[in-house]
Amino acid sequence: MHFIVGRLSSGASSTQAFDAEGTAVGERMQHADDAALATFARLESAADPAARWVWDDTARWYPRLLRHGVRVARCHDLRLAHAILRLSTLTRGSALSKAPRSAWDAAPAIERPPATHTALFDVELDAGTGDDVAAPTDAVDETLAEWRRQLETVRGSAASGRLRLLLAAESAGALIAVEMRAAGLPWSIERHDEVLTEALGPRPAAGARPARMHELVLAIRSAVDDEQLNPDSPQELLRALRRSGINAASTSQWELREIKHPVIGPLLEYKKLARLLSANGWTWMEAWIVDGRFRPDYVPGGAATGRWATNGGGALQLPRQVRSAVRADPGWKLVVADAAQLEPRILAALSADTAMAAAGRGVDLYAGIQATGVVETRAHAKVAMLGAMYGATTGESGRLMPRLTRAYPRAIALVEEAARAGERGESVTSWLGRSSPLPPAAWFDVQSQASAADASEADERRARSSAREWGRFTRNFVVQSTAAEWALCWMAELRTALLAMPDQPGSTSGQGPASSGPLAGTVFAGRPHQVFFLHDEIVVHTPAALADAVAEQVRLAAEAAGRLLFGSFPVDFPLGAAIVDDYAEAK
Missing domain, CATH: 1.10.150 (DNA polymerase; domain 1)
Structure with missing residues (x-):
């Protein structure tokens, strides 16, 4: 199956669907052809602001473009859109919703790598009648057919305007997910090691418990009079508790907190430290922090409600203990914002x-x-x-x-x-x-x-x-899924605003000038960019000189997201926002 169709351009006076040059680029892009990449860059830089790329999977194509310095303004992700249109009650009875499962229903691809501000959603998703589509080659026939199926499905839906907004927001989220992985969340391994050492003691030898956890094991064993107890075994622990007169149904911390017994304090502390060690300990740090960056694989639409998931790394569950390790580069700041009672x-x-x-x-x-x-x-x-x-x-x-x-x-x-x-x-x-x-x-x-x-x-x-x-x-579902839609629009509007902001060539990134830091040679050098997202929270990494302006754009994007979804209905979406050097300072 060939993946990229080409570039959809929607102009004010006419609609030109698939640019023949863009289609040819798509065929060559399967091999990351240098000439194709150069053509991509040229088409993107000269594009109609309302234009978008149409491809099967953003996670498959966009990482290689970013590595070659091409930042895409808009796209339509056919796989993500297909998943929405197949299940939506608004498209019930459509040919797409009744079609047999196919490659378009497959899990997302994940590639792991070695201008003027315009409103994001101002153009309807439409490619005219199809008469102006350049004759496709065999390589793009199926992708073009899927695009046409989606257009027909949206046009025939019970609320085409809302679906168009949802598909645009979902596709924008896919771009942001790839960009956040490419840029990475700035991370201090020195501070992370300090956090672990303060909580657990010095790093132990392989297979051994850290000193603080070992002390707690001794206290737990003493409290239940069992010198061989392994508190990491729920079965052993439950039997030991019952022998000590604790009639617990499970070893859940929620149940244990309700029990009065000398073992409960050290046991709960042990469980807390064990979670820290397993989820974000030294082994995790060595596996996931590379060159001062945490780069998880974000999965837009990974949950049924449309909320994101991650494929490894636990990015959506960063505990408070390690958040001080999320640190802006020298000369940069983190703008942390979350929506109150979303x-x-x-x-x-x-x-x-x-x-x-x-x-x-x-x-x-x-x-x-x-x-x-x-x-x-x-x-x-x-x-x-x-x-x-x-x-x-x-x-x-x-x-x-x-x-x-x-x-x-x-x-x-x-x-x-x-x-x-x-x-x-x-x-x-x-x-x-x-x-x-x-x-x-x-x-x-x-x-x-x-x-x-x-x-x-x-x-x-x-x-x-x-x-x-x-x-x-x-x-x-109805509440959480709509909240996820609001958050997608918030992020997408913010991304458009950040792309329009001037870069700061003098900003440092890591040690030394911009040309030598972690962002050197990337599309993010000297530019504010989103680096983290958690349901109702955004973190932007920005040159310090732009921090106040970025914070204002975060607020304006939230207001715009509310208008996009609910028009003039009088509901507020206030934000808590902070400009900080490390993530923990914002909480």
Whole structure:
């Protein structure tokens, strides 16, 4: 299968679909042909600002372009778009949604490597009638056919405008993911080693426990009177706890915290340090930090909700202990921004609940809910709201739900309706058009068995339990997936703004001038660029001279993302932002 189609250019007066020169480039690019790369660079630099490249998989093609100094402004990722269009309820009944599985449904490819600011989403995804498409060669026939299938599917959908925005944002996210890996998250191995040594003691010999963990093992063994206990074995640990009179059902830290016994303190501390050692210890540092950079493989759309995942490295789970090792290069700064109470604000906009949106206007949303008298404390507001979005029906959350329902009926009705749909085994859909998968076949088997004439009470209980569980998934899906869409638009708008900012030739990167640092010779030298993303948080690495301007662009991008999704609906998306030298300073 050949991958790159060519360049789609959409102009104000006419639409020129696939440039013949771009198509030929695509065929040669399979071998990273120098002439093809030069043509890519020339076409990109001379491009209509609304133009975009169309290819099968950004993760396959874009890394090699970046290594050769070509930074793409826009693209359409056919594989990511195919996944959305196949499942979306907005495209139900389309030929694409009913087609047999094919190579377009395969997992993403991951390649591991040895101008004027314009609005990102100002041009609709459209290639005209196809009459102006250059005659394709055999090498690009299938890719061109998939592109046409997607165009037809979007045109015939129930909400083509929203889907176009979603596909544009998803494709922009794919570019950002590749760029973040290429640039890398700046990382100080010296500081990382200090953090590990402070917490664990000096690095031990291979196979041995660090000194602090060894001390804790001795304390744990003494507390349960078992000199041979291995606390890393859940089975051994559980037996030892029970012999000591602790009737624990598991060794989960959440359960252990509720128990009063001399072993609990050292055991919880040991578990904490063991996680640090295994997830981000010296072995992890040697494997993942190269030339002062952490470069994980980001997987856009890796979760069903559209949230990102990573393929190794645990980038989306960096513990607080090691965040001080994320350090800007000399002469640079980190701009760290996160959206406050993103999911409940998304829920207010999704449901058009003006009362809930008003509670968070210009203030902390949970504090705003408290101020209206719905609940007594901010903590109560947070517990109640999270319970509404995640389906908690017992305890404090369950007690407070009736108050929340009376105060914000539209918001609560939306998640309740999503939950009921899931309990019936139906899909639910985000604001822009990403839909949840249907339950697996085994789920439907359980429901069918409960409806059979010979069904037992146990069958009925199992069916109700599995229905409620899937309902909790769909309840949160509509909110979390739409929040992921907002975040994609936020990142994409910010990327466009950063590309338009002037570079700083005098900025240092590493030791010495810009020409000798980690970013030397790359498209990121002297330029602000995104280096980390976690659901509702962005980190930008920027020359210090541009830090204030970057922080302002981060804020403006958040405002733009809200308008792109929800128009003039009066909901705020306030940011917490900090300009720091290391990531830990922002928290």
